[in-house]
Each structure stands twice: as structure tokens, then as C-alpha cells.
Amino acid sequence: MLILGLLSILLLGPGYRAADIPEDPTAEFSVRLYHHMQGGDENIIFSPLSVALALGMVELGARGASLTEIRQALGFSHLPKDVEFSMLQNLTGALYEDDARYIIRLANSLFLQSGVTFNPTFLRLMRKLFRAEVETVDFSESAAVAEQINGWVENHTEGKIRDLLSADDFSSVTRLTLVNAVYFRGSWKNQFRPENTRTFSFSKDDGSEVQTLMMYQQGEFYYGEFSDGSSEAGGVYQVLEMPYEGEDMSMLIVLPRQEVPLAALEPIIKAPLLEEWANNVKRQKVEVYLPKFKVEQKIDLRETLQDLGIKKIFTKDADLSAMTGEMADGKDLFIGKAVQKAYLEVTEEGAEGAAGSGMIALTRTLVLYPQVMADHPFFFVIRNRRTGSILFMGRVMMPEVVESSDFDNDSM
Template sequence: MLILDILSPLLLLPLLLLGYGCRAADIPEDTTSEFSVRLYHQLQVAGGQDNIIFSPLSVAVALGMVELGARGASLAEIRQTLGFNHLLPGVEFSLLQNLTAAVSNDDAHCVIRFANSLFLQEGIAFNPEFLHLMRKYFRAQVETVDFSQSAAVAEQINSWVENQTESKIRELLSAEDFSSVTRLTLVNAIYFRGSWKNQFRPENTRTFSFSKDDGSEVQTLMMYQQGDFYYGEFSDGSQEAGGVYQVLEMPYEGEDMSMMIVLPRQEVPLASLEPIIKAPLLEEWANNVKRQKVEVYLPRFKVEQKIDLKSSLQGLGIKNIFTSDADLSAMTDGKDLYIEKAVQKAYLEVTEEGAEGAVGSGMIALTRTLVLYPQVMADHPFFFIIRNRRTASILFMGRVMTPEVIEPNDHDFDSI
């Protein structure tokens, strides 16, 4: 979401997200994979040993909305960083429109909704063409508010965000995020609910030790199933990433959407694997995993993160829009708008059913012996993406350094 101020800092506050989708149309392939990976590495450097979760597509959509109002160097930096320079000017808006439309339809097993809204300062004249294009490409709703009433505005926007994300994202903004000089707040929300094509059976879930990269262990709920998935073993050709690592792709219902899990060997820290992750490698994984029977041990996990994107976007080359030299004059007639802050909040929950929902847990003995099929034991940190398999759009990207921890006094632990 973007919050724009005039003269004083213009806030680009959350790109709000949560989601992935189903049922892609026959549209051009997403071209923002390089941007997605570069943004991940920026967050990785700043993230220490924390979990990471963000939505590259949602960031691209939010930046696309800013691009509609940008000119000059501000426009050039966004196009360059998102990888749109090879496209004719303006084509990227149709691309983003098609990518979001392709995954926005309700499906029997999967729901994804993109919701965009503009909150404009009362009495300020915005360029009618800018508002028209926002509606055309992003179906953005437009509402007028009085930003000097900061508490009321924060409550109104937070309520809108909560409704769009089925209460998963709450209290995104506070009164301190607005002032009498705020002129525009742009919010981009994405919500996903889906089911695995091959669901895990709740009775096969049990507590299990998860080994963190610092050598400590935590107790978590480990799901188990044996099923047909896309699987491959890859090597970086050296010892940089610990040699061979595993890639597992698990489709959601409809098979247009999937979660891809990249798992280093047990003794190899995820930090050793992360440097080799590049956009061409994502394509290599997707093209070379083969459908076969696999034993899968995957922790239930819930990842929620609010990320300050400003420094990361600046590190990627989007700098001008955050300075007083910003040219966002396609939004209004003046050049006194600039962005001071960029924040994204994302939520992802992975359970036996799929992307959302709580289930009971039971017991089953887990073993590493007598393995008849490839075995993916995600009992240590792993990298993941949730992508559209037909368009290559990456809706989620992140890593799990610590899954949902089960304490001895938790109900799930006691039931086991």
C-alpha cells in the first residue's frame, strides 16, 4: 500500500498481501522473476535468522500503480527494476492486468482476490486520466477522506484491509502514518485460500523435532504423506550449496498453482544454498522436476511478516520516488509528491488441508529406514515459492527458519 504525502514525506505504506491463485489464462509469461529473486536477497541480507514471506506479484502490482502516476526518472527506475524495459511503454500495465485477472477467478477449490483502493484527500484535484487508468488496469476503488483526521482514516483503511483478507491482516496502519499533508493512500490487498491436490491426512500428523540452523531444536507438528509429486535432485556443481539439494513441487487443486520447496541436506545451513538462487534457476527447477511417488514430511507452519520495503527497493535501484526529486506529476499537476515509506505485510499458513484451516493432530511413527521412494524430510530450514505454473508468476516467496513451535502445554502437544 502506498501513502503519499505532499512536500512532507509521502508514505508508501503497505502493499498488503496474502495469496496465491488458480486457473491461469493463456497469457504472456511473467517477466518479473529476476526482480522477485533480487528482492528476496535484499530481504535475506536484512533478515538474519528470521522467517521471510512476501509476495513479488503484489509488490509488482503496487509499483505498477505508482508507475501510472510517474514520469521522467521516477518512471524509468521502476521500469528498469521490474524488468519492463524490453516492453513497449505501457504494455506492462496490460501484462499486470492479465496476470492478476488470470488468477482472480473463484474456483471450486481455490480462491484468490486482488483488491486495490485509492484513498484521496478531500479537495485535491487528481488527474482524471490517472484515475481512469487505475480503474482500467487495476480495478481500483476510489474514496475521498480527510487525512487530518488520522485516527478515523487509519480505522477506515484497516477495516477495508481486514475485510479483503478475511481478517488475516489486521491493524496495518496507525494514526501516526497520516498527517494533514498526506494526499493519497494506495492499498493493494491479496487474499488466497486453497487446498492441496493431495491433502495430508490429519491422523498422520505428529510432533517432531525441527533442527534450526543455529544448532538448536524446536518441537513442531510434522505432516506426512506418500503421494505423486514433482521431484528432482539438483547440484550446484561445487560445495558452495552443500552439493546436492532437493526440490519438491506440490500442486494445489487444479494444478495451476503449486508450492515449490527447496531443501538443502540436513547438515547444510540454508544460508549456504541461498546465494545460488537466481531467476534462471527457478526456471530450471520448474522444467526439470519429474512426477513420481515421494514420501513427504512437511511441518505445519504459519508465517506473518511486515516488511519495510523502502531500503530494499532503493537497493534494487528504485530511489527517485523516495526523494524530493520524484516526478509523480501524472497523478496531479504538480511535482510535490514523493514517497517516504514502503511497507508490505504478508500472511501464509500451511496445513494438512492446504493454505488455510486448523485440524486436529494424531500420531504416526516416522522413520528414515526402509525408504522405497525419494524422501523429502523438511525438518530443517527450507526455501519456498508459491507460483502459477502456467504464467510463472510468483505469488509468494520466502523461507522457513522456524516453523510453528509447539510448546509442551499446547493442546496439540497434549493430544499427542
Template sequence: MSIPDISFPLLLLSILLLGYGCRAADIPEDTTSEFSVRLYHRLQVAGGQENIIFSPLSVAVALGMVELGARGTSLDEIRQTVGFSHLLPGVEFSLLQNLTEALSDDDAHHVIRLANSLFLQEDASFNPEFLHLIKKFFRAQVETVDFSDSAAVAERINSWVENHTESKICALLSAEDFTSVIRLTLVNAVYFRGSWKNQFRPENTRTFSFSRDDGSEVQTLMMYQQGDFYYGEFSDGSQEAGGVYQVLEMPYEGEDMSMMIVLPRQEVPLSSLEPIIKAPLLEEWANNVKRQKVEVYLPRFKVEQKLDLRSTLQELGIQKIFTSDADLSAMTDGKDLYIGKAVQKAYLEVTEEGAEGAVGSGMIALTRTLVLYPQVMADHPFFFVVRNRRTGVFEGEVNFSPF
């Protein structure tokens, strides 16, 4: 039976604390890196000079779940946009399965959890093969709810999200997000916490000025250490990035996961660097930084952002699934489903590791001309990627640094 005007909210959720990662030796090279960078650029244009934090991995997994139920042009648009069109049909599901399973391997140094869930209207009919495949590839939990009881559904889904993100993502949805015509909601959550390989000493943290690109300043807590890190100086050969810029890769415990920080010169706005950020360049940075002793000044920061991804994904080429022309008939026997919402809420926290209450006072006296080692002073806007060897887990930029 056809049900008119059905909307299908797709909720993409992710979370990060201090990080460590995964074993990825058997995972193919990341095929979604270009999609991740294109997504970042779209969010940057929309966000202006605000902080940005999102999880390309979370978006890819959620779209993979949608792709399992898509056919025709709806399917083709997802495969083309995310970067799967060069693969044999269906191979991407095994790729995402292998990646998420490797990320979820237990390790003494970190906690990383990926959780997927389907909430189905209790009296609606869904294709058993679709439900089987989504459990197989994404280990998704499936439960039924009554979307007409919108307050109860919002409470149930919010509770699920809180339970899978150590209560860092709270009250994500409200009763107003649901109506009686909704038949299915997909939820994807990523939680990540770990330790730096070289931890910052809390007693070295001091209050410092962080200079925004608009010329204003905010006071932040600046961490400091001198240690062995992967470091390089690069130039795009033009003035687009203001000449030379610094790339610092700081590994987490175990070294399979790292945070890569890309920092323009003090007098150069981050917006000058953003146009040159491309997927091949990320790999070039990773392959050409060299291990050496570096002085690092990095702000403690906490960024949380809720993103409405629907318009962004449409701009990137995923359009049909958000219209009444969507073909999600692999989910049901009819063509009466379409995507009503695409939302991601991400959280990133960077500290000395377990020392949130340890705050020094005063100002750091800096002597740039007398340093013996390369110095990375992240006291102005910078771009970052939290990544393992095969995929970006979190990506964004810091334009101001409240904590």
C-alpha cells in the same frame, strides 16, 4: 497550487492461506522473475535467520500503480528495476491487468482475490486521466478521506484491508502513520486459499523436532504422506549448496498453482543454498522435476511478516520516488508528491487442508536407509515459492516452524 513536504505512503499488502491458483495460458512469460529473486535476497540479508514471507506479485502490482503516475527518471527507475524496460512503454500495464484478471477468475477449487484502492485527500486535485487509467488497469476503488483526521483514516483503511483479506490482516496502520500533509495512499491486497491436490491425512500428523541452522530445535507438527509429486535432485557443481539438494513441487487442486520446496541436505545450512537461487534456476527446477512417488514430511506452519520495503526498493534501484526529487506529475499537475511509505504485510499458512484441530501425539519413527521412494524430510530450514506457470505469488523461507 503547490503543497510543500507532502509524503505519499505506498502500502503493499498480501495474504495467503493454503493455496490454489489461476489459469494463465494466455499470460506472457513472467518478466518480473529476476526482480522477485533480487527482492528475496535483499530481504534475506536483512532478516538473518528469521522466517521470510512476501508477495512479489503484490509488490509488482503496487509499483505498477505508482508507475502510472510517474514520469522522467522516476518512471525509468521503476521500469528498469521491476523488469519492464525491454517492453514498449505501457505494455506492462496490460500485462499486469491480464495477470490479475486471470488470477481472479472464479474457480470451484480456490479463492483468490486481488484488490486495489486509492485513498485521496478530499480537497486535493488529481489528474482525471491518472484516475481513469488506474481504474482501467487495476480495477482500483477510489475514495476520498481527510488525512488530518488520522484516527478515522487509519480505521477506514484497516477496515478495507480486513474486508479484503478475510480478517487475516488486522490493525495494519495506526493514527501515527498519517499527517495532514499526506495527499494519497495506495493499498494493494492479495488473498489466496485453496486445497492441495493430494491432501495430507490429519491422523498422520505428529509432533516432531525442527532443527534450526543455529543448532537449536523447536517442536512442530509434521505432516506426512506418500504420493505422486514432481521431484528432482540437483547440484550446482560446487560446494556452495553443499552438493546435492532436493526440489519438490506439490500441486494444488487444478494443478495451475503449486508450492515448490527447495531443501538442502540436513547438515547443510540454508544460507549455503541461497546464493545460487536465481530466476533461471527456478525455471530449470520447474522444467526438470519428474513426476514420481515421494515420501513427504512437511511441517504445518504459519508465517506472518510486516516488511518496510522502502529501503529495500531503494537498494534495488527505485530511489527517486522516495525523495523530494520525485516526478509523480502524472498524478497531479505539479511535482509536489513523493512516496513516504512502502509497506507489505504477508501471511502464509500451510496445513493438511481444513484440519487445524487434528493433532496427533508422539514422535515419527524414521528409517531413512530403508525407504523405497525418494524422501523429502523438511525438518530443517527450506526455501519455497508458491507460483503458477507465469509468476510467483508468494516467496520466502522457513527457518523455524511455530504454529
């Protein structure tokens, strides 16, 4: 399993006029982000944790209404002032506690315009609270800056996320760029055997079918069947939780019935429901059919965040004066761009680079145990089971397609 995501936020100065471990309180924010991204028939992958950390860095430099909007959107309004920073520290620290079983990296960086004076207290707190690296650049040399930042991104994501930003993203009025990278690679606690992977038909919500590589195993997992009590979500749906080595991290898969499109289930997804699923799945033997898939997506978050109530930091009314202290034009800073790019790959052993396997048809056998047949679109969450922190959230509308020339049709 390889999953990673990255979020970059660009701050611009005057002259630019383009339009104990606590539970994570940002779950509702995560779900709201997802609902603003859904629609259409595309795969979705993003990192709520990456967004929360990047906004936390902006919050550190915000004041007034700009600060209030960020705290409200992220779910921090009920917390005493500044408590959220130590909370974010604890949540991210919890991810490292079992890192002998998996690889996880949370990397933050500040790229500052040379010649501009930034508040030393802001920089010190960025290093202390977010472990941020700080580098000075000349944003007027836009091509060189884009190459430098993209190189930093590639280095912290094992080369999986490339070309996050371009020279067009910078100009002489850019003052600061915050970049946050999240990288995770882990192995399933119960791995799939590659020799059991076969070609299989995956039914898309539009009624068409594609051929994909379907993994199979019978093992002990956390499983439950749920109903929303109405026909809104098509009645009963399945939830499967598959832990990674160490069991602190897991993938939660939510699968509607075969004849029910995922779009019918998505409206009921809410933060309390995520907890209900996680708390009520029971360990039992399950037959699992899960497609191999790879998802990558670049998202412009500016409009989405504005829709969620974070508006002022993207306008000339932004108050990010804590970043600059007594700098004369400190109150003229605002966010020019918010971008995230995320990547997810699921394979038999969970690690990157799974070996290819035989491509012959699967046949359904007598069902002795609950069967999760993910041969149609499903929703998923990658989360820390102790804190509830959501590293990644998304859906698979279509997995990797096996072309007809790649397998023997007679075997189908």
C-alpha cells in the same frame, strides 16, 4: 493452505521532508527482493506480485526519471511503453481462470485527500487497469483514516491482516495512499491425512532443536535433485513441487541436505534457476514430511526498493505529475512510505483451520521412494505454473513449536 499479503504505499505532498498469457518478467525483481530480506535466522514471507502491482499503480502516475527507475527495476525496460499495464492485467486475469478450485483475491484501492484535484485520466486508468476502488478521505484526521484503511484491508484478507497502518503514518501533508491486497486459499491436490501428523524434531541452523507437528504422506508429486556443481550450496539439494487443486497453482519447496544450513543455498537462488527447477522436476512417487507452519511478517520496503534502484519516488525529486495533471504542486508529490504485511499458513488439507491431531513420534521406515524430510530450514515459492507469477516467496527457519506440556513425553 491460506496465504495472503498486502502492500501499502503512501504518497505525500509538499512540506513533508522525512527521509495470450505472457510469462511474468518480474521474477528477477522478486528474487532480488528476497536477497535483500534474507540474513539473520527469521522466517520470511512476502508477496512479489503485491509489490509489482503496487509499483505498477505508482508507475501509472510517474514521469521522467521516476518512471524509468520503476520500469528498470521491475524488468519492463525491454517492453514498449505502457505494454506492462496490459501484461499485468493478463497475468492477474490468469489467476482467476481456475478460481473454482481455489479462492484468490487481488484488491486495489486509492485513498485521496479531499479537496485536492487529481488527474481524471489517471483515476480512470487506475479503475480500468487495476480495478482500483477510489475513496476520498481527510488525512489530517489520521486516526479515522488509519481505521478506515485497516478496515478495508481486513475485509479483503478475511481478517488475517490487521493494523497494517497507524495514525502516525498520516499527516496533513499526505495526499494519496495506494493499497494492494493479495489473498489466496487453496487445498492441496493430494491432501495430508490429519491422523498421520505427529510430533517431530525440527533442527534449526544454529544446531538447536524444537518440537513441531510434522505432516506425512506418500503420493505422486513433482520432484528433482539438483546440484550447483560446487560446494557453494552444499552439493545436491532437493526440489519438491506440490500442486493445489486445479494444478495451476503450486508450492515449490527447496531443501538443502540436513547438515547444510539454508544460508549456504540461498546465494545461488536466481530467477533462471526458479524456471530450471519448475521445468525439470519429474512426476513420481515421493514420501513427504512437511511441518505445519504459520508465518506472518510486516516489511518496510522503502529502503529495500531504494537499494534496488527505485530511489527518486521517495524524494522531493520525484515526478508523479501524471497523477495530478495540471495541479500546481503535482511535481511535489513523493512516496512517504511503502509497507507490506503477509501471512501464510500450511496445514494438512491446505485450508484454514486444520483440526488438531495425535501428537506421537514419527519413526523413519524403509525408504522405497525419494524422501523429502523438511525437518530443517527450507526455501519456498507459491507460483502460477502457467505464467510463472510469484504470489509468495519466503523461507521457514522455524515452524510452529509444540511445547513440552502439549504432548506426552513418553510417546517420544
